[in-house]
Amino acid sequence: xxxxxxxxxxxxxxxxxxxxxxxxxxxxxxxxxxxxxxxxxxxxxxxxxxxxxxxxxxxxxxxxxxxxxxxxxxxxxxxxxxxxxxxxxxxxxxxxxxxxxxxxxxxxxxxxxxxxxxxxxxxxxxxxxxxxxxxxxxxxxxxxxxxxxxxxxxxxxxxxxxxxxxxxxxxxxxxxxxxxxxxxxxxxxxxxxxxxxxxxxxxxxxxxxxxxxxxxxxxxxxxxxxxxxxxxxxxxxxxxxxxxxxxxxxxxxxxxxxxxxxxxxxxxxxxxxxxxxxxxxxxxxxxxxxxx
Numbered sequence: 001x002x003x004x005x006x007x008x009x010x011x012x013x014x015x016x017x018x019x020x021x022x023x024x025x026x027x028x029x030x031x032x033x034x035x036x037x038x039x040x041x042x043x044x045x046x047x048x049x050x051x052x053x054x055x056x057x058x059x060x061x062x063x064x065x066x067x068x069x070x071x072x073x074x075x076x077x078x079x080x081x082x083x084x085x086x087x088x089x090x091x092x093x094x095x096x097x098x099x100x101x102x103x104x105x106x107x108x109x110x111x112x113x114x115x116x117x118x119x120x121x122x123x124x125x126x127x128x129x130x131x132x133x134x135x136x137x138x139x140x141x142x143x144x145x146x147x148x149x150x151x152x153x154x155x156x157x158x159x160x161x162x163x164x165x166x167x168x169x170x171x172x173x174x175x176x177x178x179x180x181x182x183x184x185x186x187x188x189x190x191x192x193x194x195x196x197x198x199x200x201x202x203x204x205x206x207x208x209x210x211x212x213x214x215x216x217x218x219x220x221x222x223x224x225x226x227x228x229x230x231x232x233x234x235x236x237x238x239x240x241x242x243x244x245x246x247x248x249x250x251x252x253x254x255x256x257x258x259x260x261x262x263x264x265x266x267x268x269x270x271x272x273x274x275x276x277x278x279x280x281x282x283x284x285x286x287x288x289x290x291x292x
Contacts, residue, residue, distance in 0.1 A: 005027075005044060005045040005046060006025045006027050006044065006045065006046045006047075006048065006096070007027070007030065007040045007044045007046070007047050007048070008021050008022040008025070008027060008028070008029045008030065008048045008049075008050070009029075009030050009031075009032055009036055009037075009040075009047065009048070009049045009050070009051075010029055010030075010031065010032060010049070010050035010051065011031075011032050011050070011051045011055075011078075012031055012032070014050040014051065014078050015029060015031060017050050017076070017078075018048075018050045018076075020103065021048060021050070021076065021100070021103065021105075024099075024100075024102070025048075025096075025099075032051065037056075037059040037060055037063065038059075038063060041060070041063045041070075041071060044071050045071055045072065045092055046073075046074065046088075046092050046093065046096055047071050047072070047073045047074065048074045048076060048083075048096070049073070049075050049076070050075075050076045050078060051075070051078065052075075052078070053075045053084065053086065056073060056075050056086060057086065060073055060086075060087070064087075067087070067088060067090075067091060068091070068135050068272060068273075069272070069273050069274060070087060070088065071087075071088065072085065072087060072088030072089075072091050072092040072093035072096065073085070073086045073087040073088060073093065074086065074093050074096060074097055076100075076105060080104070080105060081105065081106060082105065082106050082107075082108050083096075083097040083100045083105045083106070083107050083108065084097070084107075084108045084110075085097055085107075085108075085109065085110070085111075089109065089110065089111040089114070090111060090113075090120050090121075090122035090123065090138075090142075091122065094107070094109050094111060094114060095126075097109065112142070112146060113142055113145055113146060116146055118145050118146055119145060120138075120142050120145065121137075121138045121141050121142055121145070121168045121170075122138065124152065124170070125170050125173075128170065129172070129173055130170040130171060130172060130173055131170065131171060131172070131173040131174065131210055131272070132168055132169070132170055133169045133170070133171050133210070133211060133236065133270050134163070134167075134168065134169050134270075136165065137163075137165060137166060137167060137168040137169070138168055140165065140166040141166060141168045144166070157229065157234075160219070160237075171210065171211055171234050172210065172234070173210065174207070174208050174209050174210035174211075175209075175210070175292050176204055176208055176209050176210065176271075176277065176290055176291065176292050177209065177210050177211055177212075177213065177267050177268075177270045177271040177290070177291050177292070178195065178198070178199075178209055178211075178212045178213070178233075178267060178288060178289070178290050179212075179213050179214065179262065179263040179264060179265065179266030179267030179268070179269075179280075179288065179289045179290075179291070180195075180212055180213070180214045180224065180228075180262075180263060180266070180286065180287070180288055181214060181215070181218075181261075181262035181263045181266075181280075181286070181287040181288075182214075182218065182221065182223070182224055182285055182286045182287070183285040183286075184221070185221075186221070186223050186224070186285045186286060187223045188222075188223040188224075188226040188227045188230070189227075190223070190283075190284060190285060190286060191223055191224055191227035191228075191286050192227040192230055192231065193283070194283035194284065194286035194288055195212075195227060195228075195231055195288065197283055198278065198281060198283070198288040198290060199290075201278075201281075202277060202278050202290060204290065206231055206232060206233070207232075209231075209233055210234075210270070210271075210272075211233060211234040211235070211236050211270055212228045212231070212233045212234065212235045212236070213235070213236040213237075213266035213267065213269060213270050214235070214236075214237060214238070214262060214263075214266050215237065215238060215240070215243060215259065215262050215266065216237040216238060216239055216240075218237065218262075219237045236270060238265075238266055238269055238270075240259060242265075242269050243259050243261070243262070243265040243266060243269065244259065244260060244265075245265075245269065246260065246264070246265035246268040246269055247260050247265075248260050248261040248264045248265060248280075261280065262287065263280040263287045263288055263289035264276060264279065264280050264289040264291075267289040267290055267291035268289075268291045271291035271292055272292065273291075273292050274291065275291060275292055276289060276290070276291050277290050277291060277292055278290040
């Protein structure tokens, strides 16, 4: 891991220990100051804090959004004996504290699946180099994994998969998600050219796209399906209730069918950080938005 991924923070008297940890992770230790947690919270993947857990809890509590966007937060006891994941156990913290065993720090893991010696959806995804596209499913699936083995079913394309809320869908890992809307009957070539233009304008390689998404109302658009297949991507059709969770500041023709939009809500719905990197842009009969 590099400096942009892990931040090590310590009270002044514990800096020697923090520097040892930082060297192990090839990063730098930073001395605590009152605003440091708010300054780094949105700019790293993992925070390691060498101080009491109470200090950390009070600082990070007002900054929390959800576990899919928040960084993993780890507390290392001031005596250097224990590393405790406070947040994001399944999102990097457990893995990082296990690595600290190499420098004599004992991990204290409290996530239920790990404590019971069971796999988790997040763990399966990480080991396979995949990402979970419907993150709301993980609570139900992990609860079930505590009691029984759940089959992992691989579906090869071309295919259409319909799942309920208790099924986690894992697809290739990537940074970006692309939401697509198109006029009825738009052909494959026009959609393909639009996708290529959007990615090129934002300096994004197609290999860095996790998935493409649109409204379920487009499930019969053969041009759209073929274009995404040609791009080597996964196309996800989203129900209205999912799209309606993500409001948009821009006017959309989709309002005529009761939706806030298609491209922007679709891109945001399946993204990790829920941040638009390209607002909806119109390419002829195709509308595209990109999120991460």
